[in-house]
Amino acid sequence: MATGFCWHELFAWHDAGPQIGTDIEPTGAQDTPESKRRFRNLVEKSGLLDQLTRISPRPATDEEILRAHSAELLERIKTVDRVGGFLGRMAHIAAGGLDIVRLAAGAAIESTDAVLDGTVKNAYALVRPAGHHASRETSHGFCIVNNVAIAAEHALHARGLSRVAIVDWDVHWGNGTQSIFWRNPHVLAVSIHQNELLTTRGGYTSEIGEDEGEGTTLNIPLPPGSGHDAYVSAFKRVVLPALDRFRPDLIIVASGLDALSHDSYGRMNLHSGSYRALTTMMMEAAEKLCDGRLVMCHEGGYSPIVVPFGGLAILETMSGISTSVVDPFRESVASQTWQKVSDHQDQAIAEAEAVLTHIPRN
Numbered sequence: 001m002a003t004g005f006c007w008h009e010l011f012a013w014h015d016a017g018p019q020i021g022t023d024i025e026p027t028g029a030q031d032t033p034e035s036k037r038r039f040r041n042l043v044e045k046s047g048l049l050d051q052l053t054r055i056s057p058r059p060a061t062d063e064e065i066l067r068a069h070s071a072e073l074l075e076r077i078k079t080v081d082r083v084g085g086f087l088g089r090m091a092h093i094a095a096g097g098l099d100i101v102r103l104a105a106g107a108a109i110e111s112t113d114a115v116l117d118g119t120v121k122n123a124y125a126l127v128r129p130a131g132h133h134a135s136r137e138t139s140h141g142f143c144i145v146n147n148v149a150i151a152a153e154h155a156l157h158a159r160g161l162s163r164v165a166i167v168d169w170d171v172h173w174g175n176g177t178q179s180i181f182w183r184n185p186h187v188l189a190v191s192i193h194q195n196e197l198l199t200t201r202g203g204y205t206s207e208i209g210e211d212e213g214e215g216t217t218l219n220i221p222l223p224p225g226s227g228h229d230a231y232v233s234a235f236k237r238v239v240l241p242a243l244d245r246f247r248p249d250l251i252i253v254a255s256g257l258d259a260l261s262h263d264s265y266g267r268m269n270l271h272s273g274s275y276r277a278l279t280t281m282m283m284e285a286a287e288k289l290c291d292g293r294l295v296m297c298h299e300g301g302y303s304p305i306v307v308p309f310g311g312l313a314i315l316e317t318m319s320g321i322s323t324s325v326v327d328p329f330r331e332s333v334a335s336q337t338w339q340k341v342s343d344h345q346d347q348a349i350a351e352a353e354a355v356l357t358h359i360p361r362n
């Protein structure tokens with residue numbers, strides 16, 4: 001069975017708005033289409049695109065969006081959609097942009113359905129705008145609605161699953177996803193991120209969810225500078241044991257590629273081989289726990305140079321198909337001595353490991 005791939009040209013047409021501040025020559029928002037479009041185009045150039053199953057996105061309905069968001073937020077988006085503008089801090093749509101927002105959320109839903117129906121082995125939804133900073137009430141940080149949360153709610157309510165695990169490896173804390181599922185025992189929301197990169201403070205190991213959802217939020221804040229070995233160690237020591245305890249019916253990865261070195265926001269040091277390793281671990285966990293059911297949904301990643309290689313590495317791994325494309329940036333990052341786990345990185349991983357016991361054992 002092939003790997004599913006969902007992309008639509010309109011994702012590149014989303015207008016993330018003007019930059020913040022007026023004292024410098026305008027360049028527009030840092031969330032440009034380039035990194036995602038070049039990712040998609042490298043998949044075509046490599047020959048892999050022809051070996052993937054195309055998943056066509058469709059617009060998410062009001063009902064689907066409202067499973068993860070308040071009616072007030074959806075009404076506000078519809079109002080701003082008439083003329084375009086900002087919906088929240090660094091969250092902008094152009095006039096008519098709601099159509100693209102619906103299509104991105106619908107891409108996550110369709111990719112989830114394709115995996116649950118067994119028409120594909122696993123799936124990658126390369127969407128824009130991203131979603132993981134959008135909370136139930138608020139659009140934020142290039143995110144208008146939370147695509148991954150909408151897909152998880154769809155899996156629970158429309159497809160009858162009991163438990164969904166979200167693993168967010170975007171370099172920023174998945175604050176919106178965390179808040180949406182804060183009290184929800186059916187969704188394990190894991191976020192591994194650069195500590196305190198997001199200006200909204202939070203994403204600490206002490207945040208574990210509340211009420212019925214106590215134990216189903218898991219944060220792994222890593223120090224800036226963490227590289228391949230720190231991430232692999234954190235996955236082995238924290239993410240995989242968390243998934244083992246929770247036993248999800250489906251794993252959704254919120255796939256930000258801004259933990260790659262060269263990213264304009266993140267200060268982490270991953271390379272394409274790192275995303276290959278993390279993808280392998282997610283596939284093995286899915287195989288062990290939920291018949292291989294794995295959906296990835298794109299989040300951030302702002303380097304048009306290295307994001308395409310990280311994305312291709314993920315898709316090669318998911319599909320089991322190697323291409324002849326060589327990442328010319330991998331070796332220079334992978335060979336650095338600071339890829340080893342430092343003491344303070346090890347300490348951060350140990351702190352996350354210590355809260356594993358809060359996760360309910362299913």
Ligand SMILES: [Zn+2]
Nearest residue numbers: 170172256300
């Ligand atoms: Zn990010």
